[in-house]
Amino acid sequence: MEMKDAKRVVVVGAGTMGHGIAQVFAQGGLEVGLVDTDPEILDHALRKAASSLELLAEHGMLPEEEVDLVLQRIHPTTNLEEALRPGADFVIEAVFEVPDLKREIFEKLESLTPADTILASNTSSLDIFGIVRLKDPRRLVVAHWFAPPQIIPLVEVVPGPLTSPDAVKFTASLLSRLGKRPVVMSQFVPGFIVNRIQFAIIQAVLEMLEKGWATPEEIDLAVKTSLGVRLPVVGVVQSLDFTGLRLVRDIELAAGRKSAFLETKVSQGHLGASTSRGIYDYGGRSEQEILRKRDRLYLQMLRHLETIKAFEPV
Ligand code: NAD
Numbered sequence: 001m002e003m004k005d006a007k008r009v010v011v012v013g014a015g016t017m018g019h020g021i022a023q024v025f026a027q028g029g030l031e032v033g034l035v036d037t038d039p040e041i042l043d044h045a046l047r048k049a050a051s052s053l054e055l056l057a058e059h060g061m062l063p064e065e066e067v068d069l070v071l072q073r074i075h076p077t078t079n080l081e082e083a084l085r086p087g088a089d090f091v092i093e094a095v096f097e098v099p100d101l102k103r104e105i106f107e108k109l110e111s112l113t114p115a116d117t118i119l120a121s122n123t124s125s126l127d128i129f130g131i132v133r134l135k136d137p138r139r140l141v142v143a144h145w146f147a148p149p150q151i152i153p154l155v156e157v158v159p160g161p162l163t164s165p166d167a168v169k170f171t172a173s174l175l176s177r178l179g180k181r182p183v184v185m186s187q188f189v190p191g192f193i194v195n196r197i198q199f200a201i202i203q204a205v206l207e208m209l210e211k212g213w214a215t216p217e218e219i220d221l222a223v224k225t226s227l228g229v230r231l232p233v234v235g236v237v238q239s240l241d242f243t244g245l246r247l248v249r250d251i252e253l254a255a256g257r258k259s260a261f262l263e264t265k266v267s268q269g270h271l272g273a274s275t276s277r278g279i280y281d282y283g284g285r286s287e288q289e290i291l292r293k294r295d296r297l298y299l300q301m302l303r304h305l306e307t308i309k310a311f312e313p314v
Contacts, residue, residue, distance in 0.1 A: 006089040006174050007031065012080065012105055013095035017122055019045035020149035021092060023052060026073040027062070027150075028178040033083030034076045042076040049074060052150050080105075084112045090174060092143055094122040099131045106132040106140070115139070118167050124195060129160030129188055138164035141171050143182075144192055153181040156192045197236065217313065224311050233297040238280055241272035242294065245279070 007030060011022040014036035022034045022045070036042050053070055056062040062070070077083050084091070091113065093105050102121065106128075109119050115136060120143040121128040134140055142158035155175050159168050168184060175182040185192060191199055208214055214222070230239060240248050249262040265271070265278060272278030273290045282290050305311065 006170075006177075008033070008086060008088050009090045009092070010035065010083045010088040012036075012083075012091065012093045012109075013122075014041050014045035014076070015094065016147060017145060017149055018094040019048050020052070020147070021094060021122070021145055022074050023049040023070070023150045024178050024180070026070045027053075030073065031086075032074045033086070033088065034074050035078070035080050035083045036076075037078060039078055042078065046071065046074065046076060049150075052148075056150075080108060081112060084109075088113060088117055090118045090120065090171070092120040092122055094145075097123060097125060099126060102126065102128060103131055103133075106134060110134050110136070110139075118170055120171060125190070127188065127190065129162070137162035139167055141167050142188070142192070143171055143175065146194070153179075154194070155180045155182050156194065157182045157184045158188050158192055159185070160188055220313065221311060224305075228310070229298060229302050229305065232301055233294065241278035241280055244272045244274060246271050 009025050009030050010033040011018050011025070012035045014022065014034050018034065018036070022032045025032045026049075034042065034045060036045070050067070050071055053062060053067045057064045057067055075083070091109055093102065093109070095101055095105060102123065106119060106121075109117075113119070117139065118141060119134070119139050120141050121132075122143060122145055124144060128142060129137070129140065132140060137160065140160060141163050142156070142160075144156040144158065146152040146154050157168060157172050157175070159165075172182040172184050183193065189196070205219060208219060209216065234242060245262055245265045249259065249266050252259050252262060269275060270277045270279075273282060273294075274287050276282040276284055276287070276290070
């Protein structure tokens with residue numbers, strides 16, 4: 001299916017995520033069927049979308065006169081069959097995180113849609129590919145959005161063992177067309193990318209809070225004034241190139257962990273920015289040149305964070 005063919009989508013579940021996902025598709029010019037079992041949630045979803053669109057217009061990110069046009073492209077209904085009747089190139093499920101419910105929805109979706117409709121799940125924590133048994137599993141893919149979906153750019157696109165490469169490509173292209181930043185994983189792993197990292201952070205935070213090692217305010221200030229400045233610029237992987245991979249390897253060894261990945265890098269002499277090659281390849285640029293570029297960005301980030309008073313609690 002060619003990308004330009006995607007004209008209509010259906011979002012199943014109009015809660016925290018569904019209403020925002022529907023809004024993004026409608027902003028992208030697509031007609032959207034929005035389904036929820038609860039009519040009050042559908043009303044609430046449209047009110048929240050209206051309020052969010054007005055905020056975007058206030059910030060100059062959407063022409064004021066488009067607010068109503070975008071809303072008119074969202075068609076709420078409590079009836080799944082009715083939502084699918086005009087056709088759908090892409091359906092995304094964002095209902096409660098309950099395996100039996102998801103299984104039931106996908107069985108219905110498969111029986112109510114043509115074979116070329118891509119069926120996606122927004123699940124955060126379930127192995128949807130183990131739960132849902134489609135007759136044609138090539139159509140099933142994870143498209144995992146982040147709250148609030150109308151603001152956060154990332155959507156993780158995750159194939160199951162039987163998902164077709166075309167379904168992955170279609171999903172990623174559609175998301176790009178909406179202005180999102182899809183990141184495609186090679187295979188399903190629990191937590192995908194971001195939640196795997198976030199789970200590790202949550203464990204560390206809970207331990208510190210339970211043991212009283214620092215107050216909530218101190219922990220947040222510590223993170224905002226260090227990682228908060230660095231991570232938007234270098235991410236969590238390139239960050240290691242600046243720490244230096246030999247040091248990271250030695251820290252890991254001292255903690256009793258041996259990383260084959262790090263051992264290979266160190267044995268190849270790919271130590272990070274200092275050798276112009278680490279996990280990233282700096283194309284022969286000198287360390288000084290790389291650090292100047294990085295530090296210019298750090299300074300801009302720091303100035304911006306201070307300007308918006310980001311180091312204070314929300
Ligand atoms: P939510 O509870 O806010 O909304 C779920 C909606 O599904 C409810 O409005 C409910 O009425 C509706 N629903 C239940 N059964 C239905 C059915 N049979 N047909 C149609 N609608 C039905 O949940 P949420 O936070 O939006 O999460 C939805 C999904 O998105 C979950 O799989 C969750 O893991 C995932 N997710 C959530 C977040 C988040 O930050 N909340 C982030 C990423 C992914």
